[in-house]
Amino acid sequence: xxxxxxxxxxxxxxxxxxxxxxxxxxxxxxxxxxxxxxxxxxxxxxxxxxxxxxxxxxxxxxxxxxxxxxxxxxxxxxxxxxxxxxxxxxxxxxxxxxxxxxxxxxxxxxxxxxxxxxxxxxxxxxxxxxxxxxxxxxxxxxxxxxxxxxxxxxxxxxxxxxxxxxxxxxxxxxxxxxxxxxxxxxxxxxxxxxxxxxxxxxxxxxxxxxxxxxxxxxxxxxxxxxxxxxxxxxxxxxxxxxxxxxxxxxxxxxxxxxxxxxxxxxxxxxxxxxxxxxxxxxxxxxxxxxxxxxxxxxxxxxxxxxxxxxxxxxxxxxxxxxxxxxxxxxxxxxxxxxxxxxxxxxxxxxxxxxxxxxxxxxxxxxxxxxxxxxxxxxxxxxxxxxxxxxxxxxxxxxxxxxxxxxxxxxxxxxxxxxxxxxxxxxxxxxxxxxx
Amino acid sequence: xxxxxxxxxxxxxxxxxxxxxxxxxxxxxxxxxxxxxxxxxxxxxxxxxxxxxxxxxxxxxxxxxxxxxxxxxxxxxxxxxxxxxxxxxxxxxxxxxxxxxxxxxxxxxxxxxxxxxxxxxxxxxxxxxxxxxxxxxxxxxxxxxxxxxxxxxxxxxxxxxxxxxxxxxxxxxxxxxxxxxxxxxxxxxxxxxxxxxxxxxxxxxxxxxxxxxxxxxxxxxxxxxxxxxxxxxxxxxxxxxxxxxxxxxxxxxxxxxxxxxxxxxxxxxxxxxxxxxxxxxxxxxxxxxxxxxxxxxxxxxxxxxxxxxxxxxxxxxxxxxxxxxxxxxxxxxxxxxxxxxxxxxxxxxxxxxxxxxxxxxxxxxxxxxxxxxxxxxxxxxxxxxxxxxxxxxxxxxxxxxxxxxxxxxxxxxxxxxxxxxxxxxxxxxxxxxxx
Numbered sequence: 052x053x054x055x056x057x058x059x060x061x062x063x064x065x066x067x068x069x070x071x072x073x074x075x076x077x078x079x080x081x082x083x084x085x086x087x088x089x090x091x092x093x094x095x096x097x098x099x100x101x102x103x104x105x106x107x108x109x110x111x112x113x114x115x116x117x118x119x120x121x122x123x124x125x126x127x128x129x130x131x132x133x134x135x136x137x138x139x140x141x142x143x144x145x146x147x148x149x150x151x152x153x154x155x156x157x158x159x160x161x162x163x164x165x166x167x168x169x170x171x172x173x174x175x176x177x178x179x180x181x182x183x184x185x186x187x188x189x190x191x192x193x194x195x196x197x198x199x200x201x202x203x204x205x206x207x208x209x210x211x212x213x214x215x216x217x218x219x220x221x222x223x224x225x226x227x228x229x230x231x232x233x234x235x236x237x238x239x240x241x242x243x244x245x246x247x248x249x250x251x252x253x254x255x256x257x258x259x260x261x262x263x264x265x266x267x268x269x270x271x272x273x274x275x276x277x278x279x280x281x282x283x284x285x286x287x288x289x290x291x292x293x294x295x296x297x298x299x300x301x302x303x304x305x306x307x308x309x310x311x312x313x314x315x316x317x318x319x320x321x322x323x324x325x326x327x328x329x330x331x332x333x334x335x336x337x338x339x340x341x342x343x344x345x346x347x348x349x350x351x352x353x354x355x356x357x358x359x360x361x362x363x364x365x366x367x368x369x370x371x372x373x374x375x376x377x378x379x380x381x382x383x384x385x386x387x388x389x390x391x392x393x394x395x396x397x398x399x400x401x402x403x404x405x406x407x408x409x410x411x412x413x414x415x416x417x418x419x420x421x422x423x424x425x426x427x428x429x430x431x432x433x434x435x436x437x438x439x440x441x442x443x444x445x446x447x448x449x450x451x452x453x454x455x456x457x458x459x460x461x462x463x464x465x466x467x468x469x470x471x472x473x474x475x476x477x478x479x480x481x482x483x484x485x486x
Numbered sequence: 487x488x489x490x491x492x493x494x495x496x497x498x499x500x501x502x503x504x505x506x507x508x509x510x511x512x513x514x515x516x517x518x519x520x521x522x523x524x525x526x527x528x529x530x531x532x533x534x535x536x537x538x539x540x541x542x543x544x545x546x547x548x549x550x551x552x553x554x555x556x557x558x559x560x561x562x563x564x565x566x567x568x569x570x571x572x573x574x575x576x577x578x579x580x581x582x583x584x585x586x587x588x589x590x591x592x593x594x595x596x597x598x599x600x601x602x603x604x605x606x607x608x609x610x611x612x613x614x615x616x617x618x619x620x621x622x623x624x625x626x627x628x629x630x631x632x633x634x635x636x637x638x639x640x641x642x643x644x645x646x647x648x649x650x651x652x653x654x655x656x657x658x659x660x661x662x663x664x665x666x667x668x669x670x671x672x673x674x675x676x677x678x679x680x681x682x683x684x685x686x687x688x689x690x691x692x693x694x695x696x697x698x699x700x701x702x703x704x705x706x707x708x709x710x711x712x713x714x715x716x717x718x719x720x721x722x723x724x725x726x727x728x729x730x731x732x733x734x735x736x737x738x739x740x741x742x743x744x745x746x747x748x749x750x751x752x753x754x755x756x757x758x759x760x761x762x763x764x765x766x767x768x769x770x771x772x773x774x775x776x777x778x779x780x781x782x783x784x785x786x787x788x789x790x791x792x793x794x795x796x797x798x799x800x801x802x803x804x805x806x807x808x809x810x811x812x813x814x815x816x817x818x819x820x821x822x823x824x825x826x827x828x829x830x831x832x833x834x835x836x837x838x839x840x841x842x843x844x845x846x847x848x849x850x851x852x853x854x855x856x857x858x859x860x861x862x863x864x865x866x867x868x869x870x871x872x873x874x875x876x877x878x879x880x881x882x883x884x885x886x887x888x889x890x891x892x893x894x895x896x897x898x899x900x901x902x903x904x905x906x907x908x909x910x911x912x913x914x915x916x917x918x919x920x921x
Contacts, residue, residue, distance in 0.1 A: 052812075072634050072776045082701060082824035083633045085812055180631075186777035188631025195630075196615075196623025198518045199507050199797030266517060324759055324783060341507045342621035342784060342794035348759060349780035359777035362634030374809035377487075377520055389517035 058118035061131035068358030119144035154181035178364035186356030200339025211331035249278035257301030266385030273395035410475035489522035493553035496566035503793030589616035613799035621791030635774030646766035684713035692736030701820030708830035845910035
């Protein structure tokens, strides 16, 4: 059979990795796909550098639009990132009847509905395994492997930078700023780390996971996002003492009245596999009503892990492009006419457990006042520790609550902070038992 | 669109689970698959019981051949087990142009080549996600999710019974026989547990994983199989002391000269996620050249977890049945004309690390003699402990070796056991660092 012809937009880290993997494993891939998958055209900003990398294997062009309009190209791989030019290119490629493979989570989290609608109209596929958790085939697992299930929730460590930072903070007892500086030196964090450490990147990925788990449109603007930059060593230590680890989790849950979609630092029991995912690794836990919990673990970023997912998508497109479009795997896992309009719940309506830490005057009656406030707000306490602060007449109190509604917790926190015996703001972290 | 019509052979644990999941999640599944998937006919031995379970939803018949020959059935689901009648039924279903979904690892490990060949000839699919690791979509991950990679090795905990027994032996310090009796009482082990505890079930599954990882025919008869029934508490404790846990692993590795295919108790570093897979859970670790290591974890057995995999296959068949057969996912991941003829290596040619335990007279020069024998056989020592045996003049010595070829280790063991100062057989376990 004729080779499938691929146009590659961008020859950066992932683009270069994709080119390498397709070249190195060409025979292995053809043995699986039944035909060769060949990059025939590449667009890059630095033509000289790109030519020296690609050699004679493919044509290098400066204008990416030349690729998306080229009638000889079967599949366009978009790896330039961002959601301006990338959006234009992807829409143009689809308009020209080309299948698209992309690793661009920001693009799909923001413009996925528009892109998938056009793709359905044109009868082409837009594949994005590489957009979430790098080389881990988590999109495939949820979209195809767990189709028997009503998915109940998904919880994942889907940002390697923050997981590296949290792992180091815990292992070495260092504050956030020091570990971040080191992560930047090692190349695990960007010069401007906001996107990663404030949870935006994780929220892009979670938005996609939520859409394919529950059959809702992508709604990045409704995601609740809280990063790790204000997380203190104190809370990591207290969590440890209580048998928990703190991870930046993306959590999405189906509730009767809507869908939770939230990224925040989260206490999880130390014995869970997810709690033992260290360094820059990623892992996603998916709870289905038939299968129970399944977990997927691997490298969430990097040249070849991400390329692994891009190439898997290329093989899938190669396989499925002769199937009639109605029988292909739908972009968001559910048929476009069968999407759900369940709303995304605001964070105040979320139900989870909580870690609450505060400093109080060590005088009789304080604990009675606080626990009365919690009880009034229907918040029941799972465990508690109280520690005198050295050299003072104050004490730290830490509560772990059972499940409660966030708006009740907010109200209780406001009342607690108004007590004259309470000498600090209440530090509030969310807690998931994941079982 | 018309519903897809399914004939179910067998209404036991997995058959019943499949029927339930298809009924309960009918709408969710149709929203994904684009059409309904309906069981129209069921064969069962106990007609009365089957009818009371199925109600009016499907016709219940005594003769399974009536289903595989029924022109109205699109897909046959084989869940009766064994490799006699099941083989006949599957071949007959294929001959009648039906797609087949099965959870039958024994059948495919032994007769897969014959079955897949006939299926390719007839242009139908034989799907078997449920045959390995229950609800974990590991077949899909390897066959489709990791197609970019040259798979280097696969190592998995793929038998829940033995993992439950080993977890309990370690946690509670009890001998094998006691824990087995308890597992039988709890329903985790069969009355005749041979199949599980001697590693046969794991070897069936590993044979399938090896075939799809490396593109070789199924060759169950070449698998090396060693169970856990002779594993002693002593070795579990020493392993723990050295920072390792013992798991029954299925390991398959591509070597330049062939493929390793082996099931045996294995020491793995305690900090690995795989070492922390407890109870009846399953997990599979796959090493690819591009993606690195990825891990897949979940329930490996049980009514609904296994049904989850069966139904996912039904959805896949529904999706792919309009694709031209040359573009479908090949049964063993590689195109039939592109299979590899790499041989399965005999256990003597395997390369791995070893745990060796022996009892010696506590006299000068013993250690020098033994280490000389190991060095002569090109076996280098990674670590060692020596413990005096209480109330005797003997000592236990435990070596952990670096990688060595098994035939060299066998030769060294023979020489060591012949020493007059060595007072025991050498207990030999294999060790995998999994990195």
